[in-house]
Amino acid sequence: MAPAFNLDAYLARSKAIDLSAIAWSEVPHHPVPAEAIRTLRYMQDIESHTIIYLRSLLATRAIDDPEVAAFLACWLYEETFHGIGLARFLEAAGHPQPPRTVPRGQESLSQRLEAGLIARVSRAWPDFCAVHMTWGAINELTTLTGYRRLVAVANHPVLTDLLERIMLDESRHFFFYYRQAEIRLARRSVAWIARLLVDRFWAPVGTGVQPRSERDFMAAYLFSGDDGRAAARRVDETIRRLPGFAAVRLLEHWIDRSSGARAGRRGRVHGYRHA
Numbered sequence: 720m721a722p723a724f725n726l727d728a729y730l731a732r733s734k735a736i737d738l739s740a741i742a743w744s745e746v747p748h749h750p751v752p753a754e755a756i757r758t759l760r761y762m763q764d765i766e767s768h769t770i771i772y773l774r775s776l777l778a779t780r781a782i783d784d785p786e787v788a789a790f791l792a793c794w795l796y797e798e799t800f801h802g803i804g805l806a807r808f809l810e811a812a813g814h815p816q817p818p819r820t821v822p823r824g825q826e827s828l829s830q831r832l833e834a835g836l837i838a839r840v841s842r843a844w845p846d847f848c849a850v851h852m853t854w855g856a857i858n859e860l861t862t863l864t865g866y867r868r869l870v871a872v873a874n875h876p877v878l879t880d881l882l883e884r885i886m887l888d889e890s891r892h893f894f895f896y897y898r899q900a901e902i903r904l905a906r907r908s909v910a911w912i913a914r915l916l917v918d919r920f921w922a923p924v925g926t927g928v929q930p931r932s933e934r935d936f937m938a939a940y941l942f943s944g945d946d947g948r949a950a951a952r953r954v955d956e957t958i959r960r961l962p963g964f965a966a967v968r969l970l971e972h973w974i975d976r977s978s979g980a981r982a983g984r985r986g987r988v989h990g991y992r993h994a
């Protein structure tokens with residue numbers, strides 16, 4: 720069992736990452752791989768999307784619990800500054816983030832239907848918060864792991880400094896969600912429904928917000944190779960320790976499927992060319 724999360728200490732300490740402490744002028748003096756720029760664009764967009772995600776959450780029972788509501792206020796503030804920090808890095812590296820092609824919040828019909836379904840499930844099921852907390856734990860841990868992998872593969876000193884500051888926030892976010900999930904999933908009936916919903920609906924952070932090609936590119940850049948695979952496996956192993964989530968198939972399984980699908984698409988293209 721994870722140790723207790725000190726919410727009062729978190730709320731008292733919550734603050735934006737200190738952007739004035741980053742050596743922005745040093746950014747162009749070190750090479751940034753093109754793959755890292757493309758990955759950072761994805762991550763920046765997702766961090767900036769947090770407020771839209773919150774809008775969907777507010778239609779659920781997420782804010783019925785005063786502790787969760789207090790946490791979410793600080794969480795949103797911190798996440799917003801992650802987006803600002805990543806945008807600043809991209810600009811300093813000579814790759815400012817272009818305007819979005821699809822205005823933020825204009826989700827596709829299927830996404831709106833899915834959000835509507837989640838809202839209805841939430842209204843009908845008083846323990847919905849257990850799913851929200853589990854979902855949050857998976858996404859925060861995936862994000863944290865993604866940043867850790869980016870530090871390793873991009874090997875840029877200023878990016879490392881920025882991401883280490885962001886990762887401190889992400890690890891606190893993860894800890895809050897995980898501890899809450901652990902408590903709320905202790906009831907077997909709750910864990911059973913939560914597991915059903917995660918099995919049915921979970922997809923990596925950013926699915927539906929960014930094009931699939933960008934999501935798959937990022938996954939291949941960060942999670943291929945032995946170290947990447949091991950990092951993805953550790954995410955899944957951690958979530959499997961939650962009540963009712965033994966043997967759940969998340970990041971590693973998704974990477975297997977998406978790399979298999981990519982290989983399949985390449986095969987089809989190859990076949991057409993020689994048909």
Ligand SMILES: [Fe+2]
Pocket residue numbers: 766797798801862885889
């Ligand atoms: Fe973040």
Ligand SMILES: [Fe+2]
Pocket residue numbers: 798859862888889892893
């Ligand atoms: Fe976070």
